[in-house]
Amino acid sequence: MESKKTPFLLQEDTDEIKEKREKREENACRKTLILFLIVLLAVVVCAIIAISVAVALSLPSDQPTTEPTSDGLMVTTTTQEELSGEYYGSNGAGIRFQVVINSTYYTLIVTSISTGMDVINVMHPQSTNMTMTSINSTTFMIMMNSTSQMNDYIVPPTATGVMETMMRSDDPQMTDDLLQELDSINVNITRQLTLQLLALSEEATLIIEAAKALVEMNNVNSSYPPVRQFYLLGLQLEKMRGHSLGGASTVRKRSTTTKQYGRCAAGGGYCTASRCPYSRDGNDCFGMCGRGCSCWFFVCGDCCYHHYCETHDICCARKGFYTWACFRVLRDYFRSSCSSAYEC
Numbered sequence: 001m002e003s004k005k006t007p008f009l010l011q012e013d014t015d016e017i018k019e020k021r022e023k024r025e026e027n028a029c030r031k032t033l034i035l036f037l038i039v040l041l042a043v044v045v046c047a048i049i050a051i052s053v054a055v056a057l058s059l060p061s062d063q064p065t066t067e068p069t070s071d072g073l074m075v076t077t078t079t080q081e082e083l084s085g086e087y088y089g090s091n092g093a094g095i096r097f098q099v100v101i102n103s104t105y106y107t108l109i110v111t112s113i114s115t116g117m118d119v120i121n122v123m124h125p126q127s128t129n130m131t132m133t134s135i136n137s138t139t140f141m142i143m144m145n146s147t148s149q150m151n152d153y154i155v156p157p158t159a160t161g162v163m164e165t166m167m168r169s170d171d172p173q174m175t176d177d178l179l180q181e182l183d184s185i186n187v188n189i190t191r192q193l194t195l196q197l198l199a200l201s202e203e204a205t206l207i208i209e210a211a212k213a214l215v216e217m218n219n220v221n222s223s224y225p226p227v228r229q230f231y232l233l234g235l236q237l238e239k240m241r242g243h244s245l246g247g248a249s250t251v252r253k254r255s256t257t258t259k260q261y262g263r264c265a266a267g268g269g270y271c272t273a274s275r276c277p278y279s280r281d282g283n284d285c286f287g288m289c290g291r292g293c294s295c296w297f298f299v300c301g302d303c304c305y306h307h308y309c310e311t312h313d314i315c316c317a318r319k320g321f322y323t324w325a326c327f328r329v330l331r332d333y334f335r336s337s338c339s340s341a342y343e344c
Contacts, residue, residue: 073213075220083226086113087210095119095206099226102126108229108329112203119203120233123164128172132163138194139163141182142324143174148343150324153182154190192322199240208234208241215298222298231299233329239291243321266295271304278305286313289338300338308338315344 072094075085084098094113100106108122121134129144132155139155141163155163159181166172198204211234214220220227264276266288271277277293280286285293287305295303316326325344 073210073217075214075217078220078224078227080224081226083220083224083230085210087206087213088113089202089206089209093202093206095203095210097207097210097230099229101225101229108233110203110207110233119198119201123167125167125172130167130172130174132167134160135194135198138190140187140191141174151184152187152191152324153184154187155182191324192320195240195322195327196244199237199244204237204241208238210234212296228299229329231296235290235296235299236327236329238294239316240321240327242291266303269303271302275304277303281317283313286310306338308340308342311344312342315342319344 072088072090073085074087075083077084077098081102082098082100084096086094086096088094096111096113098107098109100108104126106122106124106126108120109118110120111118117136118134119136122131123133124131131142133140133142139157139160140152141155142150142152144150159178162178162181166174166178211231214227214230215222222228222231263270263272266277266285277285277288283292285295287307287310288295288303289299289306289309290296290303297303300306300309312326319325321327328343
């Protein structure tokens with residue numbers, strides 16, 4: 001009886017072993033499939049992350065969409081009526097500037113990119129004798145009388161909006177009510193301090209550098225009124241900075257005016273005897289366009305004597321560097337030729 005049961009048991013054991021082996025193989029296959037899916041999922045996730053990063057980097061940001069040129073200057077508009085662009089210094093600080101001169105308005109705005117605040121904001125309707133000028137957080141109303149003398153007032157922050165609305169109207173008129181909003185008591189001290197702080201500011205340095213860099217751009221026409229006005233702004237600030245720092249500088253004493261054979265050396269070039277810069281008030285290059293002997297040749301075309309630059313220096317010496325008569329870049333008074341007198 002027992003000998004007959006043995007084959008059956010062996011067959012039963014064999015089937016059980018075979019079944020276990022198939023289950024092990026099935027489990028191994030399942031594990032392999034799961035591992036493959038995990039690896040595939042990891043690859044997909046990595047691909048999604050890489051694509052997301054690439055897309056994010058390609059999207060526009062709040063930074064300028066165009067990298068600055070090697071000298072840090074980017075010009076976006078240059079026409080007969082408008083100059084606009086940005087300039088970045090070596091430390092990454094930057095300014096945004098716009099000058100508009102047309103038959104209706106003259107406006108000049110320089111904004112600090114880091115703070116978003118206007119460093120200079122000038123508004124002058126061409127049909128009036130009024131100019132509203134904001135320098136940092138101080139706003140002035142400048143009015144010229146019939147004898148070309150300028151009276152200036154401080155515009156309180158509460159009245160700035162009203163004044164700006166009036167200036168932008170079709171027929172700007174200063175009424176008695178508006179005039180009462182102005183402060184003329186502390187204006188001299190406030191104006192001097194405001195202009196002095198402007199000249200010594202980092203933004204003034206950037207304006208000066210931007211004006212000089214503008215000369216090197218081939219697509220900028222230096223004869224356009226807005227471009228010339230920006231040159232003049234930089235030149236005025238450089239002169240004010242020099243005066244604020246004490247005035248004494250080797251740049252004012254450079255020996256460039258030595259006369260030789262009826263001509264004189266000036267700024268690396270030669271001028272006829274009648275157009276030689278001369279020595280006055282400690283400045284060996286009086287009449288040259290620039291601070292002392294630092295020539296801004298692009299203002300009037302060369303480094304010789306120019307009546308406009310001479311009379312501007314005389315005006316600033318007589319009226320003071322921190323007056324609107326000297327800092328008249330705040331209105332478009334550079335429309336005359338370099339041979340004309342500066343209106344002081």
